[in-house]
Amino acid sequence: MNTTGEDQEQHFRVRWDHTEPPEPADGYEDHTEAEEPAGPAEFEELEEAEAEAEEFAEAGEPEEFAAVPAERPRRAPRQAPRRAPRRASRTRRARRPAPRLRVPLPRVPTGPVAQLVLAAVIALAAVVLLVQAGQQRETSPAVNRALLDDAATTRVTDSVGDALTRIFSYSPTDTAATERAAAEVLSGRAAEQYRRLFGQVKQQAPAQRLTLTTRVVRTGVTDLSADTAQLLVFLDQVSTRNGRPNGTVAAAQLSVTAKLMDGRWKITDLRSS
Amino acid sequence: MIAIRRYAGPVLIGLAALLLAWAGWSYWQAGNSPEAESGHDRDLALSAGKQQIAALNSMDHARVDAGLRQWLNASTGPLHDQLRRDSAQSRQRILQARTSAEGSVTAAALTELDGRAGTAQVIASVEIRLTPQAGAPSVQRKRYEAGLSRTPGGWKLTSLTAIPAGAR
Numbered sequence: 001m002n003t004t005g006e007d008q009e010q011h012f013r014v015r016w017d018h019t020e021p022p023e024p025a026d027g028y029e030d031h032t033e034a035e036e037p038a039g040p041a042e043f044e045e046l047e048e049a050e051a052e053a054e055e056f057a058e059a060g061e062p063e064e065f066a067a068v069p070a071e072r073p074r075r076a077p078r079q080a081p082r083r084a085p086r087r088a089s090r091t092r093r094a095r096r097p098a099p100r101l102r103v104p105l106p107r108v109p110t111g112p113v114a115q116l117v118l119a120a121v122i123a124l125a126a127v128v129l130l131v132q133a134g135q136q137r138e139t140s141p142a143v144n145r146a147l148l149d150d151a152a153t154t155r156v157t158d159s160v161g162d163a164l165t166r167i168f169s170y171s172p173t174d175t176a177a178t179e180r181a182a183a184e185v186l187s188g189r190a191a192e193q194y195r196r197l198f199g200q201v202k203q204q205a206p207a208q209r210l211t212l213t214t215r216v217v218r219t220g221v222t223d224l225s226a227d228t229a230q231l232l233v234f235l236d237q238v239s240t241r242n243g244r245p246n247g248t249v250a251a252a253q254l255s256v257t258a259k260l261m262d263g264r265w266k267i268t269d270l271r272s273s
Numbered sequence: 274m275i276a277i278r279r280y281a282g283p284v285l286i287g288l289a290a291l292l293l294a295w296a297g298w299s300y301w302q303a304g305n306s307p308e309a310e311s312g313h314d315r316d317l318a319l320s321a322g323k324q325q326i327a328a329l330n331s332m333d334h335a336r337v338d339a340g341l342r343q344w345l346n347a348s349t350g351p352l353h354d355q356l357r358r359d360s361a362q363s364r365q366r367i368l369q370a371r372t373s374a375e376g377s378v379t380a381a382a383l384t385e386l387d388g389r390a391g392t393a394q395v396i397a398s399v400e401i402r403l404t405p406q407a408g409a410p411s412v413q414r415k416r417y418e419a420g421l422s423r424t425p426g427g428w429k430l431t432s433l434t435a436i437p438a439g440a441r
Contacts, residue, residue, distance in 0.1 A: 118289075136300070146315070
């Protein structure tokens with residue numbers, strides 16, 4: 001009569017230890033490598049534009065100091081000496097004092113279209129950089145808040161530790177409390193798994209006065225975002241039958257996935273590690 | 274009207290240049306924030322911890338010297354000193370046992386990280402495959418807690434303690 005009970009009870013405990021093949025919990029390593037910064041290709045365009053700008057600036061230099069520079073054709077000063085040398089020399093003489101009176105502008109292209117193009121190219125380069133920065137931020141190791149945000153890390157550690165202690169502890173007279181706790185702290189796949197296993201325990205526990213006490217030994221958070229967390233938890237479990245210790249203390253290692261739902265951390269997956 | 278025509282271009286270019294400067298700063302920040310650095314440090318500590326705990330649970334009894342060298346390479350500080358002190362003894366024990374061990378970490382997590390001090394604590398679940406020279410191989414499971422310390426050669430173990438069931 002006791003043997004079936006023992007089987008069932010062992011089954012419950014052991015299943016949590018061995019239902020799933022161990023999996024290396026290194027999924028989050030995807031985040032560790034930062035993205036390559038923008039290659040030189042992205043900047044080639046900009047360099048070209050700058051070269052172009054310089055060329056314009058040189059070509060247009062004499063105009064800078066002319067009376068109405070924007071209205072003049074760009075090539076005029078160069079062509080002028082050939083066609084009308086006298087007029088050109090007059091212009092040169094007249095122009096000479098002007099540079100000292102004006103605040104010299106930076107050497108930018110003078111044609112309005114060229115200036116627009118240059119501004120657009122610079123703006124485009126800025127946008128490319130911003131997009132890159134955004135991508136880098138997304139893949140930054142700081143996205144994982146585990147141990148960087150101490151308060152949040154402690155909160156999820158405490159919540160999950162408390163949840164595991166409650167759902168893996170029961171006394172023959174109070175399996176209902178354990179079940180209520182499970183409904184509160186479990187969700188998704190973990191909730192389903194637990195319901196299946198605890199159904200058997202519920203039947204056996206009162207008849208054989210079974211108790212299970214679970215204690216959290218160590219907890220480490222491997223991944224933490226605003227609403228998802230991955231933890232590794234070491235547990236010790238002690239069971240008694242008819243008030244006497246039932247075997248030795250069992251060690252369990254669980255990989256836990258938790259999600260923040262309505263402001264509370266709920267366990268959505270449990271796997272033996 | 275002439276003034277607008279004259280200055281519109283340079284002003285636009287100036288604005289674009291300002292935007293570019295801001296984008297550059299933002300890009301630099303994304304890669305060099307102290308948070309990103311700490312996060313990177315944490316990830317390095319964990320992966321080093323995993324590797325080194327596995328190394329300290331592995332030994333090829335046919336290549337004891339290489340194995341012992343790996344143990345020393347994986348450790349620093351007190352653990353390193355202890356391993357060095359005990360190396361003759363360990364060597365003898367391994368040669369007598371004629372059993373090879375191959376440890377693999379099935380799960381690990383940092384429990385503490387002090388980036389400024391360069392110390393961390395890691396817990397790890399380890400599966401050890403034991404292969405005696407004669408006889409069937411077996412698999413052992415162990416839980417460990419280990420201390421890590423940042424060295425010029427990367428994060429290394431300063432302590433390694435098994436956490437058996439029922440341990441406080």
